[in-house]
C-alpha cells in the first residue's frame with residue numbers, strides 16, 4: 001500500500017462526500033481486518049476492504065478509485081454486520097461507487113452483455129448489476 | 136380458507152417460476168390462498184445504500200401502497216432479494232420521518248400515503264412459522280424420503296442486515312433446519328450456509344461466482360448433501376448453473392441439484408412434481424426418484 005499524506009481540496013471533497021453518502025464514520029475503524037476476513041470478494045480485489053478504509057482515513061481517495069475493489073464488492077453486507085466498531089463498509093463501498101458513477105461513467109456496459117447471457121441470466125442479476133455498476 | 140397478499144417479483148415469473156408454482160401448490164395443500172397484488176412493480180432488486188437516494192425507494196414503496204390497499208396487514212414475499220428490498224424500504228419509511236414526508240409528497244397523486252406501519256413484509260419462512268405453524272406443515276407431510284440429506288443455504292438477503300433477518304441469528308440461522316427436520320428431512324452440517332454466492336457479479340465477474348460455487352457446493356457435497364435448498368432465484372442460478380463449468384475444471388467435483396424451499400416442501404406434502412425440470416441445470420430427478428419423492 002502506497003501512503004502519501006495530503007489534504008488537497010479535491011481529496012477533502014471526496015472524503016466528505018463518502019461520509020455523507022454512506023453515513024458511516026470510517027474514522028472509528030481500528031484496522032482489525034474482520035471485514036476482509038469474511039469478505040467473499042476480497043481475493044479478487046486489488047486491495048482488500050480494510051485497506052480501502054485505511055486509505056479513506058488518510059485521504060487517499062484517488063488510490064482507492066484506481067483499484068478494482070469497489071467494483072468487485074457484491075454488497076453482501078457481511079462486513080457491515082461483523083464490524084466490531086459498527087462501520088458500515090457496504091455503504092462506504094456504495095458511496096465510493098456513486099462518486100464515480102454520478103460523473104456519468106459506467107463500469108459495466110449493458111450492451112456488452114451477450115444475447116445468450118441475456119436469455120439465461122435471471123432478471124434480478126441484470127437489474128441489480130446495472131443498478132450497482134452503471135450511472 | 137386463509138388468504139394472504141402476495142408479491143412475486145420479476146424473476147418468479149420467468150427463470151424462477153418453479154419457486155412460485157410450487158409455493159402456490161404448497162399453500163393450496165396447507166389451505167392458504169396466495170392472492171397476487173393486482174399491480175406491483177419491480178422492487179429494484181437491491182436496496183439503495185446511499186443516503187440521498189430516495190428515488191430508488193419509490194418502486195418498493197408503491198408496491199407496499201398496493202398491499203395497503205388490499206386492507207390486509209401482511210405481504211408475503213418468496214424471493215430473498217424482493218424480501219430484503221421491500222422490508223428495508225418499509226423500515227426506512229417507518230423510521231425516517233423526513234424521507235417519509237418527501238416520498239409521500241412525491242407520490243401526491245396516490246389515493247393514500249404510506250407511513251411504514253401499515254404493512255408487514257413477511258418472508259415465506261416466517262409465514263410458515265408464525266402464521267401457518269411448522270407443526271401444521273409437518274402434519275401434512277405424506278412422503279417420507281428415505282434418508283434424504285439436504286444442505287440449507289440462506290445466502291445474504293434473508294439475513295443481512297440484522298434488522299431484516301428471518302432468524303434471530305444472522306450468523307448461524309436455524310429456521311430452515313427447524314422446518315425441514317420436523318418434516319422428516321435431515322439437514323447436513325453446512326458451514327457455508329450464510330456465505331455470499333457472488334450475487335449480481337455473475338454478470339461481469341463470472342470467475343468470482345464460479346469460485347464461490349465451487350466452495351459452497353463443494354462444502355455441501357463434502358458433508359454428504361444430496362441437494363441444496365435455497366430461497367433466492369439469484370443464488371439458485373449462481374449455484375446451479377455454475378456447476379458444470381466447475382466440474383469441467385475441478386477433478387472430483389460432485390454436482391448436486393439445487394431446489395427452492397417450496398419445491399421440496401410441495402413434494403413432501405404430496406405434490407406430484409416440483410415444476411419444470413428443464414429450468415434446472417443439474418437435474419434433480421435422479422435424486423428425487425432415488426429418495427422416493429417422485430415416481
Ligand code: SF4
Nearest residue numbers: 029031032033035083
Ligand atoms: S471490521 Fe470494522 S474495524 Fe475492523 S478493519 Fe473492518 S471496518 Fe475496520
Ligand code: SF4
Nearest residue numbers: 039073074076077079
Ligand atoms: S459488502 Fe462488499 S466489501 Fe463487504 S463483505 Fe460483502 S463483498 Fe466484501
